[in-house]
Amino acid sequence: MxxxxxxxxxxxxxxxxxxxxxxxxxxxxxxxxxxxxxxxxxxxxxxxxxxxxxxxxxxxxxxxxxxxxxxxxxxxxxxxxxxxxxAAPAAPEPAADVSALLRRIAELEAENAALRRLLTGMAQGAPAA
Missing domain, CATH: 2.40.10.220 (predicted glycosyltransferase like domains)
Structure with a gap:
């Protein structure tokens, strides 16, 4: 370790x-x-x-x-x-932490949706096995 x-x-x-x-x-x-x-x-x-x-x-x-x-x-x-x-690290405010997490969740959800669209497009264009 x-x-x-x-x-x-x-x-x-x-x-x-x-x-x-x-x-x-x-x-x-x-x-x-x-x-x-x-x-x-x-x-x-x-x-x-x-x-x-x-x-x-x-x-x-x-x-x-x-x-x-x-x-x-x-x-x-x-x-x-x-x-x-x-810079000395500042103590984060709890409200700022929550809003940052919510913003990050929204970013990740948007990335997931884009990846799903890409996979769907790839699956529709893929030849049958």
Whole structure:
């Protein structure tokens, strides 16, 4: 078992991302697998050398994080976010937590509906076996 070193629990996600460095001149696609306010776990399809600090852009959230590379393994990398590390974590208000959860549920329901439509379309277009 591995020891947990994070201050926050990361939420499991499956988000497309883009790592940008060299003042935007270099970039590579990635997959964000875990995400919190202070960091993320990222899967890469390429085995490229990354700088210690880079920008992580997540289109679905329309947000760019300044990320610092913390660890690298065969299955991905771990990063912390620069802005979150500087700021002391504020205690969330219970009402904000509920509204954030409701918003996330609505996002997930919309994603599920889109995936169902895609699967239905694929099933209708598939030849009979």
């Amino acid at each position: 591995s020891a947990e070193h994070r201050r926050e629990v990361r939420q499991r996600v499956f988000l497309k991302g883009q790592i940008r460095f060299n003042n935007g001149a270099s970039s590579m696609d990635c997959l964000v697998r875990d995400l919190s306010a202070t960091g993320a776990r990222i899967s890469l399809s390429e085995t490229a050398t990354l700088p210690e600090i880079f920008d992580l852009y997540i289109p679905q959230k329309d947000r760019t994080y300044r990320a610092t590379l913390r660890w690298r393994r065969e299955d991905g990398i771990g990063v912390t976010f620069e802005d979150a590390a500087r």
